[in-house]
Amino acid sequence: MPRQELQYPKQPYSTVKRLNDRANYELETIHRLINESRLVSVSFNDPDSPFPAVLPMIGVMGSFDRPSADVGDVLDLYLHGYVSSRIMNLTRRTTSSPSQDSEAAPQGGSLPLTIQTSTITGLVLALTPNHHSYNYTSATLFGHASLVTSPDEKLYAMALITNQIIPSRWEKTRVPPTPAEMSSTSILRVKISAGSAKLHSGGPSDDRFDLDNQDLTQRVWTGVVPVYTTLGEPVPGHYNQVEQVPDYLGDFVTEQNETTRKFSEHAAREEVRRKA
Amino acid sequence: MPRQELQYPKQPYSTVKRLNDRANYELETIHRLINESRLVSVSFNDPDSPFPAVLPMIGVMGSFDRPSADVGDVLDLYLHGYVSSRIMNLTRRTTSSPSQDSEAAPQGGSLPLTIQTSTITGLVLALTPNHHSYNYTSATLFGHASLVTSPDEKLYAMALITNQIIPSRWEKTRVPPTPAEMSSTSILRVKISAGSAKLHSGGPSDDRFDLDNQDLTQRVWTGVVPVYTTLGEPVPGHYNQVEQVPDYLGDFVTEQNETTRKFSEHAAREEVRRKA
Secondary structure, eight states: OOOOOOBOOOOTTTOOOTTGGGEEOBHHHHHHHHHHOSOEEEEEOOTTSSSOEEEEEEEEEEOSSOTTOOTTSOOEEEEESOOOHHHHHHHHHHHHOGGGGTTOOTTOOSEEEEEEEEEEEEEEEOSSGGGOEEEEEEEEEEEEEEEOOOHHHHHHHHHHHHHHHSTTHHHHSSOSOOHHHHHHOOEEEEEEEEEEEEEEOSOOOOOHHHHTOHHHHTTSOOEEEEEEEEEOOOEEOTTOOOOSOOHHHHHHHHHHHHHHHHHHHHHTTSOOOOOO | OOOOOOBOOOOTTTOOOTTGGGEEOBHHHHHHHHHHOSOEEEEEOOTTOSSOEEEEEEEEEEOSSOTTOOTTSOOEEEEESOOOHHHHHHHHHHHHOGGGGTTOOTTOOSEEEEEEEEEEEEEEEOSSGGGOEEEEEEEEEEEEEEEOOOHHHHHHHHHHHHHHHSTTHHHHSSOSOOHHHHHHOOEEEEEEEEEEEEEEOSOOOOOHHHHTOHHHHTTSOOEEEEEEEEEOOOEEOTTOOOOSOOHHHHHHHHHHHHHHHHHHHHHTTSOOOOOO
């Protein structure tokens, strides 16, 4: 796959201010991080509450108009999950009052959403608590959501989301969805206005006066505990009738575990600046 | 530890509407989920942006006034991370305009925050994509943040947070922090107004007409792929001088891995309703 160099524009609300040497605005890096996270946290302002609403949802980048688009291309974010009546009402409300939508990107859309995902890849243990930190990857997208109404686009997004969880699972199951299943499923399309990623990795660092403290350095273990997600041995459901775990599933579990473990162990040793 | 039965009040903004049989308002369950998550996502409204601001932070429940309080007691949430100038300014702003703070709980506080954490414990694979789901644990807290100014309370929270990442790590490192370290660290105390948890586990379920489809049930593997976080072999930093990984660290890694794996494997088989 050709390396993409497209970058999201830095907006006042999207520019990383703290430790900005860790920031990355490349579409490819940000989209990969979103696709790799099985859940994203979706936040939106609720005028009826002093608190922002936050919903965990499944998010995958895609392009219905250009399904062959590369992960580093300009893409929409498709969100699947419980599309609450609040989201629906707010989508209608924001659409009917353009003033609330002043920051809307040219592509339009209605309800402003902030989509965030963060993954810890290591516990960084230093000589003193203040230098303890995490290795992590983090991505944030800002965009405007609309409900997908076209059945074709909804089907496209449903397959995309299912296969993001387990590759080719869509084709292996009973499809297409029934009309009832289609109508019971809501998909949001988010037109992205901006985004950023932050990656941190490597070993601990400490202040000179602590490093020069022989008693301290000989007493305190310093380093990184790699952290990664593991997929366990598949557990058959009570009505499963397929004896063998199919290869597409077993191989995926094996490869995923290998990839996540290696990334975190690598990150424990050196700086990783991009997600590729 | 005595089982606590305290529950958070159901507020309009905190009541679980969707699949509310999975909801849980017990302080103990919610506080445990927050304490177990190494990162929480912190959302707040930014009047200068159409998008809510979302920051990943470290959050731990505690009580400076009653350090011996049980996890199921009324507790504050201490947040550590980059306390952005936005949070600071907004904290000042909201304090100076009580109207914005109408929903403030009796305990007071200033900036309204929504704190969310979700953890996937299994991929639930059914006969048809629409019945695919995740096993998960999820907790949300709503509260008002203020900056911790008392050095004693700051020290209390710093130790609490460090030891939440690695038990007794605080005592094993160079403490107390220097005046410079103290002033460079910001801690937020969140007075909690409400909260909720959601837990889902167990195997797949499908519709009768799919279950009766022999060709389908004999073709599609159904069950759960357990998902859990693994702590890897500790990797010594380049200036580490302690040959052996200390027991308090090695044992923690072993026990953590055992606990998270067992929870997810258990959740793949049966319904888990509380976090204890």
